[in-house]
Every structure is written in C-alpha cells, then in structure tokens.
Amino acid sequence: MAGQAPPERADAARNRLKILAAAAEILAAEGPEALTVAEVAQAAGIGVGTVYRRFGDRTGLLLALLDEREREFQAGFMTGPPPLGPDAPAAVRLRAFVLALVDRIQEQHVLQLLAERSSPTGRFRGGPYAVYHAHLVHLLGRVRPGVEPRFLADALLAALSAEQLQWLREGRGMSGAEIGAAVTDLLDVCCGRPESRA
DSSP states (O other): OTTOOOOOOHHHHHHHHHHHHHHHHHHHHHOGGGOOHHHHHHHHTOOHHHHHHHHOSHHHHHHHHHHHHHHHHHHHHHHSOTTTSTTSOHHHHHHHHHHHHHHHHHHTHHHHHHHHTTSTTGGGSSHHHHHHHHHHHHHHHHHSTTSOHHHHHHHHHHHTOHHHHHIIIIISOOOHHHHHHHHHHHHHHHHOOGGGOO
C-alpha cells in the first residue's frame, strides 16, 4: 500500500523487542528517572547507536512502550470480541470500554503521567485521546440520543486522566476496585443503568 512502512527485518524486530523489554524492566524496577538510552542499551545487550537510531531518544523510548500496549488495547475495542468489541450492544460496550480504559491507564500509570505532562494540551491533540473520544461519541450517541455526545465524551475522559486517577489513589486513598465502582456509578448517573434501557 502507498505510504505503508516497509516490513521490519527479523533482526530489527528482535532488537526492538529486546530494547522495549529492557526499558520496561528498568522502568518497573527503578522508575522513569533511571531510564536512559545508555542504561537500556546495556541491559538489552545492544549498542547505544542502535537504540538512538531506532527510537531517537528517551522520550521516543517512553512513547514506544506506551504504543505497544496501546495497539493491543485499541484492537480490543475496535475489532475484538464482546463485551468490548462491535458485537455487543452499545450500552454494554460503553461500560466495558470505560472500565477497560481505567485498567489501561493504571496498568502503565507512570508512562501515562509522563505522556500527559509532556505539554499542557498534548493529551488532547491526536493520538489515543482522539481515538477514545471518537469511540465514546459513537457509543454515547447510540446510548443517549439527544445529548451532546462530544462534551459528554470529554467529561468522561477528564475523569479518567492519569492525573485524576493518581489523585484518587494517592490523595483519596481509593483502591483500584473502589475506583472501578465509582466509575460505574458515574456511568449510571450520566447514562443510566443498562437494565433500565431496552
């Protein structure tokens, strides 16, 4: 296809996976401050130049770590099986998507925070936010015809930012299960309970 990236060579694919695995281990064990290109290269057993050529810099590494998992998540709600995928009713998909998004953000919360803090409006410009917003607008339009789905989608996503979820965990002392229950309550308030709709 025109504009499609050339296929990845087998050795390049192996190196990419080794680099990302090393970066993920360093991040999990020592935090983002310890994540440097040199440390990742050493842990992966790959030359520093190879890491720079492949990812550019530390920020490129962080974004690549997010991207690997993000592709799997998006495939789940775009083409995957129910309840996330397209064969489930809109109300069921909406609830499943929002709860899965909470899990998704908490799963890589350090990386999500770094990405959100990269610029004041960076979260809203393209990337995953645009995909999430479009998906929510579609589902909300089917679940709540007559409401302004674009605003409601933005409002839901504001409640699910990495900053907000971190505050709920650390500032409010809420567990993951309590956050999930609160998000379910929020959906009930703005969209009604699934059993109350045909």
